[in-house]
Amino acid sequence: METVGELTERLAPALAASRYLARELAARDWLAPLLCTSLDAPLSADAMRRFLEREAPDEATLKPALRRLRTWVMCHTAARDLLGLAPLSEVTETMTRLAEVAINHAHEILHEALWARHGEPRDADGNAMRLTVVGMGKLGGRELNVSSDIDLIFVYPEDGDTVSPRPLSHYEFFTRLGRQIIAAIGEVTEDGFVFRVDMRLRPNGDSGPLVSSFEALEHYFITQGREWERFAWIKARPLCGSGHDALAAIARPFVFRKYLDFGAINALRALHAQIRAQVARREMATNIKLGPGGIREIEFTAQVFQIIRGGRDIGLQIKPTLPVLEALADRGVLDFDAVALLEEAYVFLRRMEHRLQYLDDAQTHDLPATPDDRARIATAMGYASEAEMLAQLEIHRRFVSHCFQAACGDPNQDDHALDELWDATITPEHAVARFESLQFRNATAAADRLLQLREGTRYRQLPETIRARFDGLIPRIIEACAARPNPDETLSRLFTLLETISRRGAYLALLLQYPQTLLRLAELASASQWAAEYLTTHPILLDELLDARELDAAPDWPAFAQHLRSELDAVEPDIERQMDLMREQHHAQVFRILHQDLAGKWEVEAIGDHLSALADVVLEETLRQCWRKLRQRHIETPRFAVIGYGKLGGKELGYASDLDIIFLYDDEDQSASENYARLAQRMLTWLSSRTSAGILFETDTRLRPNGESGLLVTSLEAFRQYQEGAAWLWEHQALTRARFVAGDAAVGRAFEAEREEILRRPRDLDKLAEDVIAMRRKMLDNHASRDGYFNIKDDPGGLIDFEFIIQYLVLGHAHAHPRLVANLGNIALARIAGELGLLDEARAKAAADAYRSLRRQQHRFRLNGHTARVPEGSAQAERDAITTLWIEVFKRNA
Structure with a gap:
């Protein structure tokens, strides 16, 4: 083990970059020997816990021991970082571990002391309760910086009273405990502090109660929760306490909507504007966190897409910034090259942030005022000069600002040339003349339709915020329609769609935020009335117009089947959500085929092939889901098959085709017939039930043996006997376009063999x-x-x-x-x-x-x-x- 003298020599580059490290080593004679034993490896949570178990066994020793732990961890981390031994991920993880260990240790000791005096809080079932300390912000995301505040929220499962000669209500018990934890962590003593504690993210901020029950928190989310709080709760993570699953069930629907929530862009834009105003007011242009192109803009770029898409994509309900960016690239939401540069900028800015804070252990994000300190930062960042470092900083900040503007900027700041058409003061004659100048064939009808829209009850009853989006969209829709070869029909179709989605501000926000999406929408509506009606029925598909690459990608049905299965398994056993998910996924695939069809990519035979392949996937997954949900199953894998006839059987399915199907099984178990009949009925219900996401398919099972009077499911042997002895000619004609589409492959092969035998029978x-x-x-x-x-x-x-x-x-x-x-x-x-x-x-x-x-x-x-x-x-x-x-x-x- 190296000596203290050797350590000091080794630490020379770090000491030159950190006055804080130099002061601590000089003031605390116990620190250097401890660093000698620990510096060559990252500090683990176990090492921190062992330190506290030794140094802080009780309430009396808690505060000084926590502060000594902080000194050791900070100096250890600063030294490893400044010596080039620790990547950014180690630094942020170590600081996060420090906060977790400190909070958990303080919570346990203080809870026990309070419990001894006032009794244990218990729920209605008699189970002991703990205060749930929720880490927000960078603590929640495991991204804590080296001189950070920690944002906390205190919640507890349910109200009641402790059982004791000196009882307290649960609210009072946990309020006292919360205050004690804050003091243990954040109070400044002769030994310093552990973390500054910020509680302003709790419900109602500084004016709200320090602690909330789960019920009170849920009520707050429903009645008062604000848009910016949704962004804050993305990173919320329970650090200790009880009821974590129940808390997640409360927070998740508040943060993540089931639909695509493009309205969140406006909320984030407003929040960012407030930050920009604060930066300008305080002359913080050099602030690498809040200033232009800073850390916060990278975080916002990731979070806005989490809010928009996280309700439909569970994979985006994650917390750390860099994994979120990578997930967005994997999904094609952000470009891979752009994400790589954003990640590079994020690492650069976070490393600089830490070096600014290593100087004096100050919570700062501003470049130093003195040339000497700026030179220290440049050297610690690995640059030969301040100018070289600042040039690289400017490159990163410009790119971050560009990405943020692309994701969250307002593309509609300027007035539109057609705003006058939506002005209530325009005369009918002028409106007609304006439509004529735009080459509408029936300008009078277009002007009348516009007037009906503006004077209609639906528009007049819109909330003010949504009406503002609606107003901004109308002139842009007219412009997009005027550019199509059939502007009158396109306008009529888009106005019908607009009326349908008018109360869904998120859809209006999508079309305003992404002008290219509006242009693609107009192109689609111009080309096909059916396409416009399909979008009107399923407006959630507007999101599909965002990414031309995804729209134009050729279908990969095995990959889609795997993706659909994983999505459905992720929400098992929520049948309602599974049915909606399957419908949403199916509609999205139909829409992509339709878009490619209208673009002339496919011959009509290929369209039938793709739509039939999609139906096969849906039927296969429907069968699997319905079978797993049957309570009485006599066999793990059903010996059961779905046979497609007609357009499905011939792979000529159209966009709105019914499915002609029959059900066969080959299973001698005495309960097989009853179980498979129940399975078939469930499948038909699953396919044709109308949920909030629509339906999958109308189905027709009349081609089964004996038609509507026959059994819903048929054994292979009964099917064979019917085909050979009782089937009509038209049923054999139908058999020419029949095929196995889903289920047990062995049953499918047996059907195909029987089909071939029937079709190859000699006939006059x-x-x-x-x-x-x-x-x-x-x-x-x-x-x-x-x-x-x-x-x-x-x-x-x-x-x-x-x-x-x-x-x-x-x-x-x-x-x-x-x-x-x-x-x-x-x-x-x-x-x-x-x-x-x-x-x-x-x-x-x-x-x-x-x-x-x-x-x-x-x-x-x-x-x-x-x-x-x-x-x-x-x-x-x-x-x-x-x-x-x-x-x-x-x-x-x-």
Whole structure:
């Protein structure tokens, strides 16, 4: 072990940078020998606890021992930091441990002394209660600096009285204890202090009670909690006491909203403005914490996104600043390169903060006034000169300010050129003229719609703060609509959306804060009425418009399935939240596909593939969640499968398609049928129930054996017997577009084998053709158009004709050509039939191209809320191609 003399020589660089360290070593002869034994390693919490157990066994020795501990820890930390032995993380963790150990030790000793005099506080069940000391700010985030205040809040589980000859109410007991802890930690004695204690973050600040019960705290949050307090409570962390889980359940919904809370940006912006005003008033421009580009702006940049998104993303409900920034980068909220530079700036500023405080153990964040002290700081920071250090400081501060402004700045400070249109004094004639100048086709209708919006009850009843956002948004919406090729329709659709979300200030704040989001919204509404209606129904999806990279990323369904599962597991067993989460995740994926669709990224077949793959994931996870929630389960993994028919089975699902499904099982347990019926019913309820987040899918199970009169779930053997002996032709046609989509893979394989056996059964081609034609004629009698329009789906030469051709070929020829059994979609099967010589290849290709073209037209009609009908003759080439193929296939039976 080194001697005190060797230690002093070794500490020379640190002593040059810290007058505080030099003073303490000179004044306390016990300190140097202690540092000799500890300097080569970080100080652990156990080492600090052992020190206090030895030095402070009782109330009488508590204060001096705590202050000696602080001296040792501070000097140890300063020496290791200034000698380059300790990274920033060690410094902040060591100071945090000091606060935790000191508070816990003081709490235990003082609680026992108070308990001995007045009895133990106990809850209604007789369990002993402790004061819960909540660390806020940097203490809560485990980021404490070396000369920091500690922000504390005192709470306790419930009111009552102690049982004693000298009883106290729980409120009085814990108030006394709280005052004693503050004195033990913060009172200045001849030995100094441990930490300055700040209690102003408690409910009602300095004017509020020192301690609060959980019930009082919850009431305060609901009735009086202010926006800035939500930011403060992000980092709240219980350090000791009881009822931590109950406290978290109270604080979490106050801090983190279930929806995306973009309104928090305004609150943070106002808080930041107050800090800026204070900085300017006190001439604190060189303050590296509160000044421009300082530590606080980095913290605010992280916290604003936690507040906005933390309610929906539990992974953001964390406390330390750097991990939050990294989590935001992982989620694409912040750019990875920007986060790397923010982290570099944060480490630089925190290291400088500590060196400013090492000088004299002063709670300062200002650069020193004297050249000599600034030179000390530069040397301690590793720079050759003050100028070099200040140049690097300026680079960091400029970048931090840029990031903060991008995240939290107000992009709408200037007046808008179209503000006059929303002015109540504008005349109708002037409004019409202004809309005409913006190239609206029906300027009068646009002006009337605007007037109705301004004079409407909904707008007049808006709270003042929300109305201000609404007012700022209107001219920007008009401008965005005017830039679209169909401004009238776009304006109508966006005004409908705006009326729906008008009372949700967070959505208005989102559109104001991110102008590019408003432009994407206008583009989407212009392209598709269905898209606008989807957003109006699910406005939470507005957040999806924020990140173009995420919107444009190709779906990764295995990754999505894994993400969805982890999200649902994280909130188990909260069924309501799980159902909402699944709906929110599903809607977000549909919306991304829709956005890419409107951008022309996908062919109509690919859209069907993606929407069907998404449905498969949802069904798989629904099955898992519903099974785990059944109280009576005879088996751990259900031998149960979901079979998709129709558009789901053929991977041609549309945006608003129902799911045609049946349920099969292969399980001989006597309770299997009952349990699986209960599972199927729960799945249908899970899928189709309307929650606050909407629904997942409407479902149709009528394709099960015996239809609506049949059992909801069917054993594999019963399904096989029905298909082989009782199924109608149309049920075998439906089987051509059936597939296993979720559940037990072995049951799925058994179904696929049975499906192949049925489809490959030899059939009389003439009889099959007669039956298919008869069925098609019956459909035409019920659905064919008779008004001079061509229904793309139902009329002769339309989609159903082509689908019937493929179904006939599969049923008629799969026994000789197994390739036709594959569920590859109608277009691919037409190509295969041509290759097999069952169709003329040229006519098969022409009909398949026509089918694709008609599906595209049908898709476009649906995206704009129209029935897929066109004037006779406008799709004649497509009709002719499909009709020609129909004649070729069925000519002998026509």
